Amino acid sequence: MTTVSSIGSRVGLRVLQTVVVAVFVTVIAAVLVRLAPGDAATTLLGDRATPEGVARLQAQLGLDRSVFAQVAETLGNVARGDLGTSLTRPDQPVSRIVLDALPVTLSVIAAALLVAVVVGVPLGLIAGTTRRPAVDRGISLAAIGLLALPSFFLAIIAILVLALTLGIAPAGGWGGGWPENLKYLWLPALSLAVLRLPQVVRVVREAAREASSHEYVEAAVARGLSPRRVTARHVLPNCLLPMLALVGFDAAVLLSGAVVVESIFGLPGFGRELVTAVGTRDYPTIQGIALTAALFVVFVNLVVDALYALADPRVRTAR
């Protein structure tokens, strides 16, 4: 079996890897937003403030120091696990803002992925294993068609039809707690899922097509197993691996998609906090959210790699 030290070194490597990504993301986010004209003092005092008032507030918030000094201080704090407090929402620790927003976004992304998989995998399997090329081409082209449309267009159509015309869902907003939030969750999740559905169908179709050309699938058919059984036991498991890789990569894309969906549905999630924070030049919150989002993506990829090894016995039982 793989020796303990090699596992240790692999974990150590992963931790180092995460630290490198964390530092990179924090520094880039911190520098990028400080390049933008205007700062928190401007947004707080609005367009009626006097130049002296703005200057005094800038000094108070420490915004008059050089970008380098501010970034260095940020890294110092992050190293100690302190994300700092928001500039434009007085006395709101960034960790509180992140912890409030995180569950909203995660639940939307998780629900979206669930819908994308539940709808996408069967479609992908059908497209990949059907013998009628028209069906395969039809499903693939429909998926591509969806991919081309902007996410906000699909979200607005969803609101117009499902919420306003049919009235089977609220037109946005968020509940007080669970399970009441589920009522508000399913429509945005559906809109976000449509964003990822085409990729899921494509990956599963590709994997199914490749899997069904494998000899062991033909051998299984030759042994008299029913097509449904062959697909379920031999084709589907083989599609799960690339699906996992897609999920890993999806986490990053879904965060961007979440911003659009959260804005349109008015959900108090990551994306919206980020847009507000950038709009008000709330540097600590921007850095906090960027770091958490990046760690979330790295974590998802870590889990995916682990599942990858677990799912493929050839790796798990390597001599």
Add this chain to the structure above:
Amino acid sequence: MSATAAAPTHPVARVARRLRLPSDVGLLIGVGTLAAMLALAFLLPVVTGYGTNEFAGAPYQAPSLSHPFGTDQFGRDVMVRTFAAAKVDYMIAFLAVGVSLLIGTTIGVVIGVVHGGVVDWLLSRLVDAVIAFPLVILVLALVVAVGPEKSAPGLPAGTPALLIALFVFGWAFYARLAHAQALSLREREFVVAARMMGYSRTRIVMRHMLPNVLATATAYAVGDAVFIIGATASLAFLGAGVQPPTPEWGQIMFEARGVLETAWWTSVFPGLALVVTGLALALIADGLIQRLEGGSK
């Protein structure tokens, strides 16, 4: 980014695949559609007499003979603008995908070749970090930070910010795709043979690996250009879109999102153009990939 398409291992499937002529029909239809869109982009203003930004009629006119796609908020002809947007969107997609593809693939192959060294580890972590970096922060910062003059010579106003956003995210993709392929190519006979004959590492990369990886990446790039066009359209929502009044499908649909019920034609026809473009690109990508797989054993 879909998994790499390994050649089917089943003897008969290989036989069947090689004998089937790569369906150029799809490829031709795809290229033909894109060409037709561009042709109309140049022809329509002449034929209809409406300028791209000209207030040609009353605002929000429903589709009629004089305005087959109706008019928008300013009374500009939606048909002329929808096809004029093709020029902008194709240029953005071509530049964003092209640059990302070249830079990303090269870096991916380099990581593949220097496999195992510290450079490999660092570059791979850079790729991971870029993919992990929330694109939306970069976009929002770009909406704000890119200097007062947001236009560059030859590009419509606002596209530099858009291209930077798409490029910074895109190259990491292709790097990861190329890296995976470079690793599989390393074992292939001709690369091992080249190394045996003492070729220098850069020569191997440039002469042998890059062309191969580039071919596959290009086939996928065309397919994923659809993703890029969709993303461009969504960036309009974050304010990183093309500056008005330059027509771009995402921006047009963003500005018309409020009147989807009363003036549906201002959103639906650009949406249709986006979908048709997506389908054309998908056909081209399928054709290229088949040509690629049809050829390789």
Add this chain to the structure above:
Amino acid sequence: MRGRMRSGCKPLAATALAVAIAALLAACGGGSDSDATGGGAATGDAGGETTAVQATGDQPELTQGADPVDDLRIGIADRVTELDPLLTGSPALGSIGHLTSGTLFRFVGVGDDVEPALAESGRLSDDAMTYTVKLKPDLVFSDGSELTVEDVKASFDRGRTKDGGYRSFFAPIKQVTIVDDRTVEFRFKSRYLSFENFLAYPAAGIFPARGIADDTAFFKTQPVTSGPYKVVTPPNGATFRLERDDGYAGPKPVARAVTFVTVEDPNSRVAQLRSGQLDYISSPPLQQFKSLTGDVTPIARSGYATTYLGLNNTRAPFDDVRVRRAAALAVDRAQVQKVAWQGIVARNDGALPTIFDGYEAVLPEPDVEAAKAELKGTACESGCPVTLLIAAGDDWPQAAAVIIKSNLEAIGMKVTIESGDPVATLDRKRSLEYVAMPTFVGSFSSIPEGYPSNALYSKGSFLSAYTGYRSAQMDRAIEASILARTPAERRAAYERAGDIFGRDVPFVTLTDFPVTAAVRTELKNTVTPSSTVFIEIATE
């Protein structure tokens, strides 16, 4: 009736089209080209069923004794982060201040007449240099503690020293002295005719002296207030609740509680209003304005503010008055009013909001030839580059910029539109780092210390609407309007300012700036915005 029958069909048509594209369209009767209510081809002045929403037209009034509402849900654009009425910039946060800050006087209905609230009576001396106010007996704060003259003095002393947006309203106050346990006297440095009117603003709200000793901390959590509503949730949440304060001395509003819900995207606000999740929303998207019919009613009340094409008077090409005059001749204000503002607000050809007493049209009718003639001999004779700066996402500036661009290009200027985000645009506007910029200015108050001084007074808080325009002659006209003893004297000062404005054209006024909102139709006489932009709720 016809409007209603068709409305069910529109969303289906839109969706089906997204999926089945053109086929279903035919079935649905070719969209709404003929039907004016659909806001299709109708322009502002088309007759028939268009609800010709003119700002000065039939806006809903508040009905005394409207039926009570348990929880009024109001959708606003920004998050509630600041509760100090002296610091709140945006209209929505201003409304929260208006509903919670107890003031000596209060506005009546939606106009700007005032009546006593915490005060029993008030008297301005003949020379308008002192104002004496008598409090009502046994006033209490929201926490039940007693409200005394010390609290009144402390509140106004804070206002005079605090650096914030209302400095110009507090500047004339020289001293606040306590006469007896229910009387306070204000002495002014210069005549302050509209002081009683200013007392109705949230900035003049009365807070407990001990609380506002450290006002930053006081306003960070749930401040103790003396107005019709008290704060029951801390700021910074996604929703912010107020409950009626039954200890309030003034009239009782009909809504037991008010919940402010932050929904940034205007289209989402409208969607949640139509689905019934919200009862009232501020600034709905302009494009949808005319299509809001049936169970939702749009409101556009002219505010004490105007929209204008800001020209940077300190930088080429608009440092030359002839180029500015050419721009005034080129810009088609009627088109901006009709297309960018969907005809919901009045065109403005003068220096003041059209609803000001003393407004006169001084800017010329658009004339391309005359504009080109003005350009002769200037740097722009054979074309010059102009960049129009706008904030990404705002709907009217973006539309206005597109129109102004084609107008200016018609006289040879080479125009590019450039957008940044609101903060970047504000920053560059304040530091005069722009060439031209469609924007708006106003203080949402009819008193002279508000609008004119902000827009035209070089020493005002807005530095002549951030155009860098300096004219001693204009400054004297504005100062005369502030210190005018009688309305006639003030109107004459305004007319003088108008003539100077017509000559110097520091900026090109476009239209009045409306206060826009949308409300569930059944509540349209229960809650509505006033010209001061604050949300007013009907009282029992």
Add this chain to the structure above:
Amino acid sequence: MTDAPVLAAERLAVSIRGMELVSRVDVEVGAGQCLAIAGESGSGKTVTCRSFVGLLGRLGGEVSGGRLLLGGEDVSRDDERAWRSRRGRAVALVPQASLASLNPVVRVGSQMVETIRALGGARAARGRALELLEQVRLDDPERVFRSYPHQLSGGMRQRVMIALSIAGRPRLLVADEPTTALDVTVQRQILALLRDLQRASGMALVFVTHDLSVVREIADRVAVMYAGETIETGPVADVLQRPLHPYTRALLAADPTTAPRGRPLSEVPGKPADPRSWPAGCRFQPRCEHAREECAAPAPLRSFGGSRAAACHRVEQIGEGR
């Protein structure tokens, strides 16, 4: 050969996606008999054996001519549902002995139990699986049952495949180059195993291979295929000693185990014909040193006594050295 043969192909033609890969196959095999189908790669032998097990549909192919008889019944036009009930029970396939024949992510045991249950033997499927593993002479059935395919050697994997194929006691077993990927010693064991299993069950065996030495060892009769056609059939000993068709003679001369001693190996000139460019007449004509004008016409399969046949106009002249 008392009753109808287990399998008979009469002028069988098969095309994949509209491209004819097999033009004329005439073979038959009875119970307890072993027929070898020999030919170079690309001769259509793989497609032919797939048609015997009804797996053409998966490849987008179909029987485009002639008849295919199973136990005397014509099955060439049968649809997927008919074949499904037949596969594993009446006919079975033993694929090539490569790692890919077994699902790499599923244990061998569960793949066997799955197959046994599918064929209706629900009770004690695990017992039946272990019994089959013993039948194919695996020394530790318990360990094989628990392990993953990649943990077994090539020979062991092939034995598992054979166990799977005989689970339903088929009447016809089609083996597609089952020993090609194995080394010689293991190859001989597998061939012996197949022969013993055949004798024990009396099932018919069709053995596809390009290796003539394997043909001699296992088959009773042989059919040589070239460019989609059977060009020579007959008893193994007869065909290997007295080849009639020039291609069979060239094959034997090129194969070290069958070529006469002391003479340099001769090589079959040129390369196998591409299905898209088959000549109208005898398809071996471009590579045949005995080719004359009459070879331009198609060469039917002519009988030379008993079950001996060959598809060549000039069998007689070649025999006389002209």
